[in-house]
Amino acid sequence: MMNLINMLNFFKNKNKQESKEKIAFNSHKETLSEWLNRIEKAQIGHYMRAEKLNKRADWTGYLLVFCTVFVTSMSFFSYSGELDSLEALVIPFFNTKLNSANMQYIVISVGLLSAILSGVVSQGRFAARAEQHRSAAGRYGNIRRKIERLLTKLNTDMQNLDIEYEMNTIEVEWNFISTDAPLTKKKVIDKIEIVRK
Numbered sequence: 387m388m389n390l391i392n393m394l395n396f397f398k399n400k401n402k403q404e405s406k407e408k409i410a411f412n413s414h415k416e417t418l419s420e421w422l423n424r425i426e427k428a429q430i431g432h433y434m435r436a437e438k439l440n441k442r443a444d445w446t447g448y449l450l451v452f453c454t455v456f457v458t459s460m461s462f463f464s465y466s467g468e469l470d471s472l473e474a475l476v477i478p479f480f481n482t483k484l485n486s487a488n489m490q491y492i493v494i495s496v497g498l499l500s501a502i503l504s505g506v507v508s509q510g511r512f513a514a515r516a517e518q519h520r521s522a523a524g525r526y527g528n529i530r531r532k533i534e535r536l537l538t539k540l541n542t543d544m545q546n547l548d549i550e551y552e553m554n555t556i557e558v559e560w561n562f563i564s565t566d567a568p569l570t571k572k573k574v575i576d577k578i579e580i581v582r583k
Contacts, residue, residue, distance in 0.1 A: 443512035453500035502513035
């Protein structure tokens with residue numbers, strides 16, 4: 387009689403253990419799915435920000451080069467009286483012929499623009515920030531692939547301790563990347579939400 391009770395208790399405990407493992411399995415799967423969603427958003431956001439900053443770096447850089455070359459080359463001309471070689475050139479904003487005073491104003495304005503652009507390019511560090519975002523996106527991509535691989539492994543016979551170890555490893559790596567990654571603007575995150583819906 388005692389053996390029968392022990393056997394029933396054994397199976398009862400085994401069923402409880404299996405149900406706990408099933409609950410833990412579902413909990414791990416839900417957690418990993420949520421993590422995958424968040425990591426994917428972070429990765430896309432950083433890539434979008436990197437692209438925008440790269441474009442901004444290119445445009446400001448090209449415009450700065452054009453402005454400085456223009457000012458430098460125009461500094462060799464003399465501006466006395468009418469500019470005979472440019473008589474036909476009409477300034478569209480003022481609807482007047484290009485004379486020495488107008489030419490000096492143009493050169494001074496472009497010189498100011500190049501000085502402002504130089505400050506914006508130096509202070510904005512668009513290319514460096516774009517590289518930081520691109521690097522963060524690549525690292526988030528590595529974590530995303532680890533989570534996808536772990537989700538695939540969950541369907542096999544994987545022990546709870548192994549799952550928790552893998553999840554802890556992912557969490558530590560995620561925290562490390564989050565501290566190093568530059569901020570992604572709220573607009574970019576909202577844009578990702580709109581695109582995904």
